[in-house]
């Protein structure tokens with residue numbers, strides 16, 4: 001994706017933080033959608049086969065119903081699948097600019113596959129309608145021979161489409177998810193950035209494989225909760241559905257929900273063990289615990305519902321699943337954020353350089369010893385007084401330098417490692433006079449505006 005690299009403009013760290021939030025939002029939409037897309041596709045292929053083998057009409061109806069959950073219209077795919085994946089690809093193009101990681105390229109591959117998969121899934125869905133139509137037409141008696149023949153031709157086409165397209169779309173979705181997971185993991189592991197030379201390195205990585213297994217189990221867990229909720233009879237839409245279909249839907253979603261909720265912690269832990277150490281911190285452990293709790297609680301509720309054969313807790317399980325998805329997304333993006341700190345320092349430096357060159361080009365002088373200018377020109381990229389950016393907020397640190405101005409000047413001239421929660425501060429290359437000016441400036445602002 002070299003052409004994208006040329007389009008990328010250096011961004012300030014404020015913009016990059018916004019991009020990271022955008023990425024979290026994008027995943028909150030895309031990942032549940034992808035999960036339900038794959039989950040329902042698996043179930044429909046399975047039950048379509050089963051309907052063929054047993055000739056049981058209700059299996060067939062069930063298959064039709066669950067395909068509708070994700071294909072009720074084409075716009076839903078654009079809004080929940082296509083657009084989020086495109087925005088994720090663009091976010092990574094900015095966030096990983098100047099690094100060796102071509103995550104955007106892999107996401108585009110994933111995007112192409114999921115789109116192709118969706119087209120097939122839509123044809124699969126239509127083949128059901130065609131089949132029904134053809135059945136109705138051929139079974140009525142007063143048809144002309146010609147029409148009947150045409151209808152039979154269409155019927156055999158629909159039959160073929162119905163047998164194959166569901167499987168094809170499933171294969172494409174699974175491949176798309178596989179590449180997506182590989183790419184996202186790759187993005188959070190800067191140590192591997194130099195060593196990946198083609199998509200094969202990502203596809204063949206053990207890490208991707210485990211991530212994919214974890215995703216698949218999670219997808220079934222999420223899909224079960226969604227199906228259970230839809231068919232629990234708690235909303236009106238499902239009331240038009242055949243009673244036998246409802247019974248199948250409940251049975252399938254309860255048992256799959258229980259099994260996947262029991263298996264999920266195992267895969268979750270395995271997947272967490274493989275996160276690079278640089279991506280772990282207290283917040284990610286906390287989120288992991290939240291995820292484990294939601295899964296354990298859900299398995300308990302699935303079990304209760306099976307035992308008491310009532311569906312009392314279906315909305316509560318759906319709620320737990322939503323919490324699970326949010327915690328999972330935030331946890332992964334937190335890991336991405338912590339493990340790529342050095343990348344962000346590199347980008348901020350690039351931005352400072354870019355601004356400096358721009359100013360020079362415009363004939364503005366960059367030589368200055370005004371403390372305010374130095375702060376606004378350099379430090380602000382990483383520091384504010386109140387908020388944490390790449391570096392700590394000044395309000396947190398200036399206290400300890402009270403009455404020790406000389407020490408502060410020395411630190412700014414020659415930064416040393418202080419706080420393990422932050423990456424080291426890069427040397428700003430200031431002259432002693434400039435360091436003194438900026439020190440005076442930040443102390444003055446702190447004392448006038450923030451000191452309590």
Ligand code: HEC
Nearest residue numbers: 348378379382390391392397417418419422423424425428
């Ligand atoms: C590229 C980002 C970046 C820029 C630009 C930057 N800093 Fe920092 N700064 C950091 C980081 C990261 C830390 C935390 C370092 C640590 O704790 O080891 C830090 C820490 C500090 C500290 C706290 C030292 C302590 O004892 O805890 C001060 C003071 C400071 N910076 C001042 C400045 C000033 C003044 C400027 C502008 C001339 C500046 N920084 C520019 C990233 C930056």
